[in-house]
Amino acid sequence: MKLKRNKFSQAKYTLKIIFLQMCFCLPWVNTIWANEIKNDSGSIAESNSLDVKTILLLNNIVKDRVITGIVKDASGGTIPGAGVKVKGTTISSVTDNNGKFSIKVPDNAAVLVITSIGYETKEVPVGSAQNLTITLSESSNSLNEVTINVGYGTQKKVTSVGAQSSISTKDLTQSPVANISNSLAGRLPGLFAVQPSGEPGADNSNIFIRGVATFTGSSSPLVLVDGIQVDNYNSIDPNEIEGVTILKDASSTAVYGVRGANGVILVTTKRGKLGTPTISYTFQNAFNSFTATPEKMESFEFANSFNQALKNDAYVSNSVYTPRYSDSDLAKYKSGEDPLFFPNIDWYDLMVKDVSQQRQHNLAVRGGSEKIKYAISAGLFNQEGLFDDAGVKADYDPQIRYKRYNFRSNLDYTISKRFRASLDLSSIIENRSGNNANTNSIMNFLNGAAPNLSPGVVDGKILLFEGFGSPLTTLYSVGYKNDVRNLLNGSLRLDHDLDFITKGLTTHALIAYQNSNRKLSEYNRAFVTYRAIKNPDGTVDFRQLADNQPFNYNPTDPERNRRITGEFALDYKRTFNGHTVSGLLLYNQIKSTNKDFAYLVPNSYQSYVGRLVYDYKGRYLAEISSSYYGTENFAPEERFGFFPAYSIGWVPSEEKFFPKNKIINFIKIRGSYGEVGNDQLSANFLRDPNSRFLYRDPAFTRRGPYTVDGSYRFGVFGQNLASYEALREGSASSPGLTWERSLKTNVGLDLIGLDNKLTVTLELFKETRDNILAVPRTVSALTGIGAAAENLGKMNNKGFEVDVNYRSNIKDFKYFVRGNYSFARNKIIFQDELPQTFAYAQRTGHVSGQNFGFIAEGFFNTWEEVNDQNRPQYTFRDNNKIQPGDVRYRDVNGDGVINNDDSVPIGYSSTVPEIIYALSFGGSWKGLDFSVLFQGAGNFSVPYTRRANQAFFDGDPSAAADYLSESWTQERYDKGLPINFPRFGVGNGARGFSNYLGSTLWIANAEYLRLKNVEIGYTFKPTFLSKVGLKSTRIYANANNLVTWSKMLKGVDPESASLPANSEAYGLVRTVNLGINVNF
Structure with missing residues (x-):
């Protein structure tokens, strides 16, 4: 039964509705009121008041x-x-x-x-x-929405006409490494990486973009982080990075002028995003081990082989063979009955751990509103080396330890509709501590130590034989050091829309400051060693060889570096009637000061940059970019240069005649040509005053107070002379010296097909580099002064790249397969050098870093071969003493003599591989994901060092086990067993040295294939996580450098073998890692 309202209750009800409408400011409350007060017959329902349910219902409806x-x-x-x-x-x-x-x-x-x-x-x-x-x-065309970083801006991938390659943070963090340069190998076509060492804190890869195009200047690319040049991008925490892009052709790098010839790496860090803050914590715990460890002879094998080497050498030197080890000695080595005086030490087993540990923490907060967006990150990385204390009782730790603290804060403010500001701050603190010896020296001794060199360690004491050392003395004998570096970066960028002038016009100004400091503290002290003395009664005493000494504190002068960057730009972008036009005008200035060298003036750059980009309906594309770039590294009249680049593109798939199909969804053809420069005319150009100011007249060289060729000396001849530091004219000046000039051509093809599942990129490139700095070799020494360095050299470099990526799914299973292949070969067109008797001995016409040596054609196997009157004569031996087991060399010029005229180009370059390739694949199913990366290199040669290629190196032998089973012996030859190495020889001078000359026998084929990275992870379901207050959690395991296939000697890694001769590397490491990522 419905009751009618009276006038009083109706008025009271109306006032309540008006009050609610005023409270919630929602006009549709009127509709609710109308529906409430009317019944089906048009009468008013009786209600004296709104009940509680009605009020709550209204509140829920009208409120956000x-x-x-x-x-x-x-x-x-x-x-x-x-x-x-x-x-x-x-x-x-x-x-x-x-x-x-x-x-x-x-x-x-x-x-x-x-x-x-x-x-x-x-x-x-x-x-x-x-x-x-x-x-x-x-x-339908996902490429339309993909943007890429380019110099001083971004572009849509679909309309870009430059050659760039990019990866995201997901790819970087799959590699559990300390150094991000080691994460790039195999992931970016056109990027060539060689990692010569795995030493904690010093394990960065040498990076080359499209190989090498200069034979004296620096080949390192320019690196910018968020648009600002930095020197230590390797130390950035990968968790801070959004992505990495490399710029390869002139169209992409011309805006960097004299700094762009070697390519550019752009690192972009994470920025804030709209939404509630996300707190992310990542923890990783990893274990490292050497990828390769050598196998060594045991003491009996070594002593017996050494005697055989002395016997072989006695023939060469016309001396009486006297064995070093008697039959009694050999018996004791074999039985192992007297380890103190006839030891058998596996030095790697004693001094190298099976595994070492590294840990990484990262805590990040990311979020933002319409007014402010923020991304803040803090990280800690801790890694220890693989040296073992070997049971030595010491009052300091000789282990190499590397600790790094990272902090980054990126803030973006929207001040008004047109005005925005970005404030970025970052800090890196690195602490590297450990023994004060050069690591290569330790590895030299470790690789070269014979198993019977010393007794090793007994009761915590290092024991030595008289006249001999030990790898342990290198590790402990020079004390320890503490090396602290810190870097502070700050930048402020202001952006302002100028659409009140014309639509699409914006401007920005940027100022950045970088402060870098280093403090190295060394604590030197000779470590106490002992000698075992056997008493007549058979007991043994340990005699201390020196008294304990206090540490000698040796502080070094701190390094202080500053860099200030200023930038102002106008940007324009507008689309009208299918025409899109964008432009850039920019002024940039950089000033760097290195306080480490008081007499160095600051290094400065100044540039004016312009870029004009046009496309018509995404179909016809064109770009012109240029820079007018100046550097004070040259004389005033040579400091500025103009560097233009031109590029065009055509997208046939956007033409009306192109059929729409699922086989080819998108295709773009593009090409570019331009000029860039390189002012780094030597590898240490900016830090070496003797090579930086070569244009000054005259060029002076500082000479120390006790050098014969330049210091002043006073006093009576034959008595003590007082010497004083002096300056002398070191070389003639080169007032016309200027930068290297690089002309680059690039043709590319981008294709998307198979219903947007397949992407293919092809690149062909050629670079001609001239004005390469070189000292003329054809200037006579009779001038009395060093020849002036000139822009004499010329090289070219050409190659191609292929990048193929396929992504699809089978129901819930998503998967991808990706492969890339890069080839780059250079050639020296001209290098000023002395004329050679034979053209093949010239460096001109060959690749940079080409190895030269003899062609080994097996061995002399019988005395008949040795005594053959028609064989070539060897000038490297006294009396031409050859015997079975010696290396046979080819007489290239046919003059009947083996000498330097028979040295020819052998193998490939030892600087960088000509081929880099990779294959990766992976997938995800529900919460489970996995990925695998294989990476390899080809056309790469490295010469074995003498400790690796000579069984007995002047009494400092390697004792590699390979030589025991594969060296030439009469017995092995008679049995037809494989022989890969010459007869044993101690190798002093004439006594067998010619067996170890640089030749094809000792140039290793350093091509390799690695299982570079494997990762498997699981992300827990949100329904489970929400119960414990988490947004997401992922656990994972990954590994780096798991397996390597190569043709190198056992225990030699193909990349670490690329160090200079006689410098053994701290080997590359294999890393197995467990991690967890939690988001709140």
């Missing part, structure tokens, strides 16, 4: 509410990082790692706009739903 949802792709997989925005408002959110989001909506009429790179934008009405499941379709 929060809805949740999940964004998925067509296969049901979640899409992290998708943008979710309420249409027509500034309210927005971002999906988390599990594709989930929450967002506040004003009413049921709200519409959500969902966007994600690679997917079509979708609009979803909210209605009354509280939870949404939204499915996005893949974009």
Whole structure:
């Protein structure tokens, strides 16, 4: 039964509705009121007051509410990082790692706009739903939405006409390494990486972009982090990085002028994003071990072989053979009955750990609002080396330890509609401590020590034989050091829209400051060693060889470096009637000061940059870029140069005649030509005053107070003379000296096919580099002064790159396969050098870093071969003493003599491989994911060092086990067994030295294939995590340098073998890692 309201109650009810409408400011409350006061017959329902349920219902309807949802792709997989925005408002959110989001909506009429790179934008009405499941379709041309970093800006991948390659933070963090340069190998086509050492804190790779194009200047690329030049990008925490891009052709690098010839690496760090803050914590615990360890002879084998070597050498020197080890000695070595005086030490087993540990922590906060976005990160990395204390009782730790602290804060402020500011701060503190010996010296001794060299360690004491040392003395005898470096970077960037002048016009100004310091403290002291003395009664005493000494503190002068960068630019971008035009005008100035050298003036650059980019409907593309770049490294009239580049592109798939199909979805053809420069005319150009100011007249060289060729000396001849430091004219000046000039040509093809699942990029390139700095070799020494360095050299470098990537899914299983292949070969067109008797001995015409040596054609196997009157005569032996087991060399010029005229180009370059390739694949299914990366190199040669290629090196032998089983002996030859090495010989001068000349026998084929990286992980389901307050959690295991296949000697890594001759490297390490990432 419905009752009618009286006038009083009706008025009272109306006032309540008006009050609610005023409170919530929602016009549709009127509709609720109208529906409430009318009944089916048009009469007014009786109600004296609004009950509690009605008020609560109204409150829920009219108030902003929060809805949740999940964004998925067509296969049901979640899409992290998708943008979710309420249409027509500034309210927005971002999906988390599990594709989930929450967002506040004003009413049921709200519409959500969902966007994600690679997917079509979708609009979803909210209605009354509280939870949404939204499915996005893949974009018909996902390339349209992909942006890439270029010099001083970004461009859409679809319209870019330059040669660039990029990877994301996901690829970088799959490699559990301390140094990000070691994460790049195999992941970027065109990037050649060689890692010569795995030493903690000194394990960075040598990076080359498209190989080498100079034979004296620096080949290192320019590196910028967030647009600012840095010197230690290797130490950045990979968790801070958003992505890495390399710029390879002139179209991409011309804007960097004299700094762009070697390519550019752009590192972009993570920035804040809209949405509630996400706190991320990552922890990794890894174990390292050497990728390769040599196998050594045991003492009996070594002593017996050494006697045989002396016997062989006695013939050469016409001396009586006297064995070093008697039959009694050999018996004791074999039985092992007297380890103190007839030891058998495996030095690697004694001094090298099986594994060492490294740990990494990273804590990051990322989020933001419409006004401010932030990304803050702090990290700690701790790594220890593989040296073992060997049981030595010492009052300091000789272990190499590397500790690094990282901090970064990137803040973006929206000050007004047109005005924005970005403030970036970062700091890196590195601490490297351990023994004070040169690591290569330790490895030299460790690789060269005979198993019977000393008794090793007894009761914590280092024991030595008289007249002999030990690898342990190198590790302990020089004390310890503490090396601290810190770097502080800060930058402020202001952006302002100038659309009140014309649409699309913006400006920005930037100032950046970099402060780098280093303090090295050394504590020197000779370590106490002992000698075992056997008493007549058979007992043994340990005699201390020196008294304990206090540490001698040896501080070094601190290094202090400063760099200030200033930049101002105008940017323009506008689209009208299918025409898109963008432009850049920029001024940049850099000033660097190195306080380590008081007499060095600051190093400065100044540049004016311009770029004009045009495309018509994404079909016809063109770009002109240039820089007018100046450097004070040259004389005033030679300091500035103009560096232009031109590029065009055509997209046939955008033509009307191109059929729409699923086989070829997109195709772009592009080409570029331009000029860039290189002012780093030597590897240490800016830090060496004797090579930096070569244009000054005259060029003086500082001479020390006790040098014969330049210091002043006073006093009576034959008595003590007082010497004083002096300056002398070291070489003639080169006032016309200028930068290396690089002309680059690039042709590229980008293709997307198979319904957007396949992407292919092909690149062909050629570079001609001239003005290469060189000292003329044809100037006579009779001039009395060093020849002036000149821009004399010329080289070219050409090659190609292929990058193929396929991504698809089978229901819930997503997978990818990717492969890349890069080839680059250089050639010296001209290098000023002395004329050679034979053209093949000239360096001109060959690759930079070409090895030269003799062609080994097996061995002399019989005395008949040795005594053959027609064989060539060997000038490297006294009396031409050859015997069976010696290396036979080819007489290249046919003059009947083996001498330097028979040295020819052998192998490939030892600087960088000509071929780099990689194959990766992986997949994900529900919460499980995995990836595998194989990486390899080819056309690469390294000469074995003498400790590796000579069984007995002047009494400092390597004793490699390979020589025991593969060296020439009459017995092995008679049995037809494989022989890969010459007869044993001690190798002093004439006594067998010619067997170890640089030749094809000792030039190693350093091509290799590595299982570079493997990772497997599992991400827990959100339903489980939400119960404990977590957004996402992923556990994973990954490994680096797991397996290596190569043709090198056992125990020699093909990359670490690239160090200079006679310098044994701290080997590369294999890393196995466990990690967890938690997001709150």
